[in-house]
Amino acid sequence: MGRNNAYWFALPAVALLGLFLLYPFLDVLRFSTWDWSGLSEPKVIGLENYRNILRDPDFYNSLRITLIFGVMTLIPFVILSILLALALDGQPYERPIKALLFLPGLVTLGGATVAWYTLFSPEYGALASVLPVPRWDQSPFWALVLIMLFTIWRHIGYGVLVVSARLKAIPKTLLEAAAVDGATASQAFRYITLPLLRPAITFLVVIGTVLTLQGYTAVFLLTRGGPFGGTEVLGYYLYKTGFEVGRLGYAAALTVIILLLTLAFALAQARLLREEK
Amino acid sequence: MRWLGHLLVATVALLVALPFVWMAYAAFIPPEAVFSGDIFGQLGFSLANFEVLGRGGFWEGFWGRLLFSVLLTGGVTLLQLTTGFLAAYAIKEGTKILPFFLVLLAIPVELLLVPLYGLLVGLKILDTLWALVLPFAASPFIVYLLFQGMRTVPEELLEAARLDGAGHRVLLTRILLPLLRPQLIAAGVLAFAAHWNLVLYPRIVAGSKELKTVQTWITDLQRQNPADWGPLSAAALAATLPLVIIYLLYERRIVETFEEGLKG
Numbered sequence: 001m002g003r004n005n006a007y008w009f010a011l012p013a014v015a016l017l018g019l020f021l022l023y024p025f026l027d028v029l030r031f032s033t034w035d036w037s038g039l040s041e042p043k044v045i046g047l048e049n050y051r052n053i054l055r056d057p058d059f060y061n062s063l064r065i066t067l068i069f070g071v072m073t074l075i076p077f078v079i080l081s082i083l084l085a086l087a088l089d090g091q092p093y094e095r096p097i098k099a100l101l102f103l104p105g106l107v108t109l110g111g112a113t114v115a116w117y118t119l120f121s122p123e124y125g126a127l128a129s130v131l132p133v134p135r136w137d138q139s140p141f142w143a144l145v146l147i148m149l150f151t152i153w154r155h156i157g158y159g160v161l162v163v164s165a166r167l168k169a170i171p172k173t174l175l176e177a178a179a180v181d182g183a184t185a186s187q188a189f190r191y192i193t194l195p196l197l198r199p200a201i202t203f204l205v206v207i208g209t210v211l212t213l214q215g216y217t218a219v220f221l222l223t224r225g226g227p228f229g230g231t232e233v234l235g236y237y238l239y240k241t242g243f244e245v246g247r248l249g250y251a252a253a254l255t256v257i258i259l260l261l262t263l264a265f266a267l268a269q270a271r272l273l274r275e276e277k
Numbered sequence: 278m279r280w281l282g283h284l285l286v287a288t289v290a291l292l293v294a295l296p297f298v299w300m301a302y303a304a305f306i307p308p309e310a311v312f313s314g315d316i317f318g319q320l321g322f323s324l325a326n327f328e329v330l331g332r333g334g335f336w337e338g339f340w341g342r343l344l345f346s347v348l349l350t351g352g353v354t355l356l357q358l359t360t361g362f363l364a365a366y367a368i369k370e371g372t373k374i375l376p377f378f379l380v381l382l383a384i385p386v387e388l389l390l391v392p393l394y395g396l397l398v399g400l401k402i403l404d405t406l407w408a409l410v411l412p413f414a415a416s417p418f419i420v421y422l423l424f425q426g427m428r429t430v431p432e433e434l435l436e437a438a439r440l441d442g443a444g445h446r447v448l449l450t451r452i453l454l455p456l457l458r459p460q461l462i463a464a465g466v467l468a469f470a471a472h473w474n475l476v477l478y479p480r481i482v483a484g485s486k487e488l489k490t491v492q493t494w495i496t497d498l499q500r501q502n503p504a505d506w507g508p509l510s511a512a513a514l515a516a517t518l519p520l521v522i523i524y525l526l527y528e529r530r531i532v533e534t535f536e537e538g539l540k541g
Contacts, residue, residue, distance in 0.1 A: 006370030006445065013364035014374065016415035017381055024392035025384050031395055038394065084289060087282035097290055099528045102535075104293060106470040107520050110495040111513030115300040117499065118506045126299060153293060158535075165536050214385050217476050221496065235387070242391050243481050252391045259388060 031252035049253035062237040070212040081159030102157030113221040140230020166200035303510035326511035361419035381417040426460030463534035
């Protein structure tokens with residue numbers, strides 16, 4: 001295997017990732033059969049945690065909120081990514097705008113939420129002195145809208161990049177040939193560009209689903225699950241039960257269920273979007 | 278149709294830039310303007326908000342936390358680049374472990390909070406510096422990015438050096454390191470941003486005062502004084518600026534690296 005024993009050089013990465021990524025990923029199954037607060041002696045209780053989750057109304061409520069949030073976020077995210085990539089393609093300002101769109105994903109998350117919070121606070125926020133800001137501190141719907149806007153703001157640069165990379169791979173001769181044959185711009189888009197963009201769209205939908213099912217940092221920073229538990233997405237529910245309530249075994253079982261849900265969704269979507277071809 | 282595209286781009290660009298512009302503006306708002314509620318009425322420029330940040334002990338205050346975070350995340354980034362560079366070299370030299378890293382790429386780290394916590398308890402490194410370093414000392418994404426870069430290095434070049442008697446060390450430091458500089462920079466910025474932006478993880482595994490990252494510090498301040506915008510915005514700006522500057526310096530490389538990664 002390999003020349004000159006080069007495989008030794010992979011050892012640090014393999015060992016570290018094996019211990020701190022692969023092992024915890026598998027170990028979560030063992031934790032999920034425990035009744036454990038992190039400080040107490042763990043007590044093995046078999047599948048009790050899973051049974052309780054399936055009877056837990058908070059879990060279902062949180063699942064419902066996550067699904068609503070996912071649909072609310074993904075559709076505008078994908079559409080905006082496509083429209084922006086098309087509008088940017090070949091324009092003189094393509095590079096600087098792409099650079100700007102990519103920036104929110106990299107900057108300090110805590111700092112970004114401070115800016116959002118002070119900007120969008122209802123009543124006292126900076127925007128509120130110019131135009132009416134919906135009471136997202138009282139209405140679960142508007143709170144979800146705020147999280148949605150923040151999520152799109154952070155990831156739109158990546159979405160545009162994905163579509164744009166695909167767009168550049170479409171041969172220009174194809175569109176020229178269509179124009180010669182008398183196709184209008186909208187026909188060319190409908191019958192040539194859009195079908196060829198399908199892999200990029202599938203990729204965005206699947207990645208986006210995974211992120212919405214698992215992400216909760218924005219919720220933690222902006223609304224902490226409120227108002228009235230209206231933004232308590234699955235990831236946040238997991239964090240709360242594990243580290244605020246201190247039921248780590250239960251949280252481990254929740255982790256397994258979220259992982260399974262993610263896998264099921266991603267596979268179903270990938271298949272659905274491929275079959276439509 | 279064309280003007281519609283321009284309009285869309287202009288609108289989105291403005292909205293995306295708005296929080297940044299506001300952050301920069303709010304950091305220099307005179308404290309009186311915030312208390313009177315008249316934010317845009319009296320344009321003023323004041324460094325008072327930054328002075329407030331310096332209060333309290335240095336090491337436990339904002340500037341100390343900023344320094345700690347820069348050193349911590351910088352160190353972790355160097356570690357990730359080192360382990361990643363060596364692993365990418367091993368793969369380039371014929372070790373068949375790329376699939377191992379690709380599988381790991383699919384594991385959602387954000388969801389591993391509970392088992393990682395359990396592991397850190399077991400290793401007795403909870404609430405130590407190691408808890409913030411070791412789990413991030415290697416990254417499958419960085420291994421993948423660096424290997425993509427190494428693939429473009431012609432095999433003949435390495436072969437020629439080997440015939441001249443070059444060992445692993447010469448190949449790695451004299452040939453591959455300079456050739457991979459662009460990829461290392463891009464990977465480094467991404468690794469830095471990823472570690473810098475951890476919010477929940479450091480709060481849970483390293484909560485003590487001397488281990489607080491700047492993210493945790495800002496989040497704490499926001500929770501205690503949500504109405505005290507001036508100092509909050511100043512802290513947000515000071516914690517964001519280093520990343521923005523690094524990004525603007527290497528923006529071309531980073532975006533290109535991402536585009537190359539998408540093709541693969």
